[in-house]
Amino acid sequence: MSRLEERIRAARAEGRAALVAYLPVGYPDVEASIAGMVAAVEGGADVVEIGVPYSDPGMDGPVIQQAVEPAVRAGVGIRDVLRAVEAVDAAGAVPVVMSYWNPIERYGVERFAADLAAAGGAGAITPDLIPDEAGAWLAASEERGLDRVFLVAPSSTDARLRSTTAACRGFVYAASTMGVTGTRATVGDAAETLVTRTRAVTDVPVCVGLGVSNGDQAAEVAGFADGVIVGSAYVREMLEGRGPDGVRRLSQELAEGVRRQAVRP
Amino acid sequence: MTSSAVHPTQERPAPPARPSWPDATGHFGVFGGRFVPEALIAALDELTEAYEAMRVDPAFLAEFAALQRDYTGRPSPVTEVPRFAEHCGGARVLLKREDLNHTGSHKINNVLGQALLTKRIGKQRVIAETGAGQHGVATATAAALMGLSCTVYMGEEDTRRQALNVARMRLLGAEVVPVTTGSRTLKDAINEAFRDWVTNVETTNYVFGTVAGPHPFPAMVRDFQRVIGDEARAQVLEREGRLPDAVLACVGGGSNAIGIFTAFVPDDGVRLIGLEAGGDGVDTGRHAATITGGAPGVLHGARSYLLQDDNGQTVESHSISAGLDYPGVGPEHSHLHDIGRAEYRPVTDAEAMEAFALLCRTEGIIPAIESAHALAGTMRLGRELGPEALLLVNLSGRGDKDVETASRWFGLGDRSEVDPGPGMDTDQHATEGAVASGDAVPGQDAGGVA
Numbered sequence: 001m002s003r004l005e006e007r008i009r010a011a012r013a014e015g016r017a018a019l020v021a022y023l024p025v026g027y028p029d030v031e032a033s034i035a036g037m038v039a040a041v042e043g044g045a046d047v048v049e050i051g052v053p054y055s056d057p058g059m060d061g062p063v064i065q066q067a068v069e070p071a072v073r074a075g076v077g078i079r080d081v082l083r084a085v086e087a088v089d090a091a092g093a094v095p096v097v098m099s100y101w102n103p104i105e106r107y108g109v110e111r112f113a114a115d116l117a118a119a120g121g122a123g124a125i126t127p128d129l130i131p132d133e134a135g136a137w138l139a140a141s142e143e144r145g146l147d148r149v150f151l152v153a154p155s156s157t158d159a160r161l162r163s164t165t166a167a168c169r170g171f172v173y174a175a176s177t178m179g180v181t182g183t184r185a186t187v188g189d190a191a192e193t194l195v196t197r198t199r200a201v202t203d204v205p206v207c208v209g210l211g212v213s214n215g216d217q218a219a220e221v222a223g224f225a226d227g228v229i230v231g232s233a234y235v236r237e238m239l240e241g242r243g244p245d246g247v248r249r250l251s252q253e254l255a256e257g258v259r260r261q262a263v264r265p
Numbered sequence: 266m267t268s269s270a271v272h273p274t275q276e277r278p279a280p281p282a283r284p285s286w287p288d289a290t291g292h293f294g295v296f297g298g299r300f301v302p303e304a305l306i307a308a309l310d311e312l313t314e315a316y317e318a319m320r321v322d323p324a325f326l327a328e329f330a331a332l333q334r335d336y337t338g339r340p341s342p343v344t345e346v347p348r349f350a351e352h353c354g355g356a357r358v359l360l361k362r363e364d365l366n367h368t369g370s371h372k373i374n375n376v377l378g379q380a381l382l383t384k385r386i387g388k389q390r391v392i393a394e395t396g397a398g399q400h401g402v403a404t405a406t407a408a409a410l411m412g413l414s415c416t417v418y419m420g421e422e423d424t425r426r427q428a429l430n431v432a433r434m435r436l437l438g439a440e441v442v443p444v445t446t447g448s449r450t451l452k453d454a455i456n457e458a459f460r461d462w463v464t465n466v467e468t469t470n471y472v473f474g475t476v477a478g479p480h481p482f483p484a485m486v487r488d489f490q491r492v493i494g495d496e497a498r499a500q501v502l503e504r505e506g507r508l509p510d511a512v513l514a515c516v517g518g519g520s521n522a523i524g525i526f527t528a529f530v531p532d533d534g535v536r537l538i539g540l541e542a543g544g545d546g547v548d549t550g551r552h553a554a555t556i557t558g559g560a561p562g563v564l565h566g567a568r569s570y571l572l573q574d575d576n577g578q579t580v581e582s583h584s585i586s587a588g589l590d591y592p593g594v595g596p597e598h599s600h601l602h603d604i605g606r607a608e609y610r611p612v613t614d615a616e617a618m619e620a621f622a623l624l625c626r627t628e629g630i631i632p633a634i635e636s637a638h639a640l641a642g643t644m645r646l647g648r649e650l651g652p653e654a655l656l657l658v659n660l661s662g663r664g665d666k667d668v669e670t671a672s673r674w675f676g677l678g679d680r681s682e683v684d685p686g687p688g689m690d691t692d693q694h695a696t697e698g699a700v701a702s703g704d705a706v707p708g709q710d711a712g713g714v715a
Contacts, residue, residue: 178464
C-alpha cells in the first residue's frame with residue numbers, strides 16, 4: 001500500500017486527521033531548513049512536504065516566495081532535497097517532495113524517481129503538473145512504487161475530479177480556495193464542499209491545503225478532511241527567526257487541533 | 266475598377282487554412298500543453314470553448330474585422346526601404362508596417378480579439394502582463410474602448426525603463442501594479458498575473474500578450490496575429506508577383522513573428538527567420554536568445570525552450586529591449602525550430618542599435634528597438650544572399666517609447682543629465698558623430714553572432 005495512505009489511515013484509526021507540514025529546503029540554509037523539518041516531526045507532523053525551491057512559484061503567495069527566493073539564489077537543488085528526505089524519514093514522518101515540474105524534468109524524471117525512492121521518499125506533489133501532462137511521471141512513479149499527489153480545486157468539474165483522483169496515489173490535495181498559498185483568517189465553506197465532492201468519486205484520502213495556520217483552523221478542517229496541510233504558517237516561523245523551536249511549537253498546536261474533533265465516519 | 270485606388274488587401278482571398286498544429290490539447294509536436302495549477306483548468310477550458318466557437322462565428326469575425334479596419338487602421342502598408350537596403354548587400358527590403366497601427370505596435374491585433382472574447386464570456390475585468398509596456402498599453406486601450414476594468418502587472422525594473430508607457434496606461438484608466446518579486450521583470454509580471462487570475466478567475470479574464478502560456482493562448486494569440494502575414498503575403502504577391510525569399514521578425518515571446526510567419530509556413534521556398542535578443546552576446550551568458558542558448562523545459566504553463574540552469578531554475582535574461590527581455594519563447598517557435606521550418610539567430614544589443622540608427626537616418630522611420638533586431642538580421646541576411654534577394658521584415662513597433670534608451674545609448678543630448686539605466690554603461694557606446702555618419706556604430710561587440 002502507499003506509504004502516505006497508510007499513514008493517513010493510521011491517523012484515521014486514532015480518530016483524527018493527519019497533520020501535513022510544508023517547509024522548503026534551503027531557507028535560511030539547507031541544514032537549518034532540515035532542522036526545521038525534523039522539529040515539525042517532533043512536534044507531531046505525520047507527513048512533511050519537502051519543498052523544492054523554484055524561481056517561478058506561480059501558486060505561492062508572498063510568504064513562501066520570500067523563503068524560496070534566497071534558496072534559489074544559493075543554488076539549492078534536488079540533491080539537497082534528497083538529504084532532507086532522508087532526515088525526515090529518519091525522524092519518523094513520511095517524506096513527500098513538493099515540486100513545480102521544471103526542476104524535476106531538468107533533473108530527469110526517471111532519475112528523480114529512482115533517487116527519491118532510494119532516499120526513502122514516499123512520492124511527490126506536483127502543483128503545476130496535471131495528470132493530462134504527466135505521462136512520464138506516471139510511468140516512473142509506477143515503476144518505483146512512488147505516490148503521486150495531484151491537486152483538485154473548487155473550480156474542478158466532476159469529470160476532472162474523477163480523472164484527477166484516478167491518477168492520484170497517497171492522497172488527493174484539495175486546494176481549499178481559489179488563490180495562492182498563504183494564511184487566511186477563515187478557511188471557508190468551499191473546502192468542505194470540495195472534500196465532499198471529491199469523496200464522492202474516490203476512496204483515496206483527501207487532505208486540505210491553502211490557508212490553515214492555527215490549531216482552531218486545523219480542528220475545523222479535521223472535521224471534514226483526512227489530513228490538514230499547513231505551509232505558510234510554518235514558513236513564517238522560519239522567516240521570523242523562531243527557527244526549529246517555533247516550528248515545533250506550531251506543530252504541537254496543530255497536532256492538538258487535528259485531534260480536537262473526531263473524523264466523521 | 267481603378268486598381269491603383271484599391272488597396273490590395275481589401276479583396277484578398279480567404280486566408281490559408283490554420284496550420285495542422287496544435288493538437289486538441291494544445292501541443293505543437295512535443296511543445297506547448299498546459300502546465301498550470303488545476304484551479305485554472307476550468308477557466309482555460311471555458312476560454313478554449315468560447316474561442317473555438319467565436320473564431321468561426323460570422324458576427325464575431327465581422328465585428329473584429331471592423332475594429333481592425335476602423336480603429337487599428339488595418340491593413341498596414343508595406344514600405345520598400347531602398348536607402349536602408351544599400352546596407353543589406355543590395356537585397357531588396359520590404360517592411361510590414363505594424364508600427365503604424367493604433368497604439369504603435371502589433372500588440373493591438375491580439376488584444377482587440379481577446380477583449381471581444383472577454384465580453385463574450387461575460388467577464389468585466391481584464392488583467393495583463395507587460396514588459397516594454399506595449400501589450401499593457403494595448404490592453405488598457407481595448408479595455409477603455411470596451412468598458413472593461415483593467416489591471417496591468419509590470420516588473421518594477423521595467424516600470425523605470427518604460428516610464429512613458431506606465432503613464433500612457435494610467436491615462437487610459439488602467440491600474441499598473443509594479444511587481445517587486447524575483448528579477449522584477451516580465452517573467453515575474455507573468456507570475457503575478459497568474460496569481461491574480463487564479464484568485465479572481467470568476468470575474469476576470471487574462472489577456473495574455475504573446476504566443477506563450479498554457480493552451481489555448483499560443484494558438485489563440487497566433488490566430489489573432491496572423492493577419493500580419495495574411496496581409497503581407499497578398500501585398501507582396503500583388504506588388505512583386507512573387508513571394509519573398511525570406512521573412513524576418515524579432516522573437517521575444519514571439520507573437521509578431523508567428524503573426525507574420527503563419528501565412529508563409531506552407532510556402533516551402535520562403536525562409537522564416539526569427540531574430541532573438543543576443544544582449545551582450547550569447548557566449549557572455551547575458552542575453553535573451555532562448556532557442557539559440559536555451560534548452561527545452563516548462564515555464565509559464567507550457568513546454569518550450571527556456572533559459573535555465575542545471576537545477577531547472579529560470580535564468581534571468583538580458584536585452585537592451587524590454588520587449589524581448591524574456592527567458593522563454595512560444596511553443597510554436599520551438600516546434601518550428603525542431604522541425605527545421607524556421608531558423609533562429611541571435612542579434613546583439615550593439616547590432617540592433619546600429620540597425621536602429623540606420624533606419625532612422627536612411628528612411629525617416631524610428632523603429633522599436635525590438636524591431637531593430639529584425640532589421641539587423643536583415644542586414645546580415647541581405648549580405649549573405651546578395652542583390653537578387655527579396656526580404657520581408659516585420660516592423661512590429663515604433664520607437665517613440667525607446668527614445669530615452671536610444672539617446673542614452675548614442676550619447677545624444679547633455680550626457681550629464683542622462684541617468685544611465687540598469688546595466689547600461691554609456692561609456693562603451695557610440696558618440697553622436699558616429700550616428701550622424703550613418704555608418705556602423707563603433708565600440709560594438711560582434712561576439713556571439715552566429
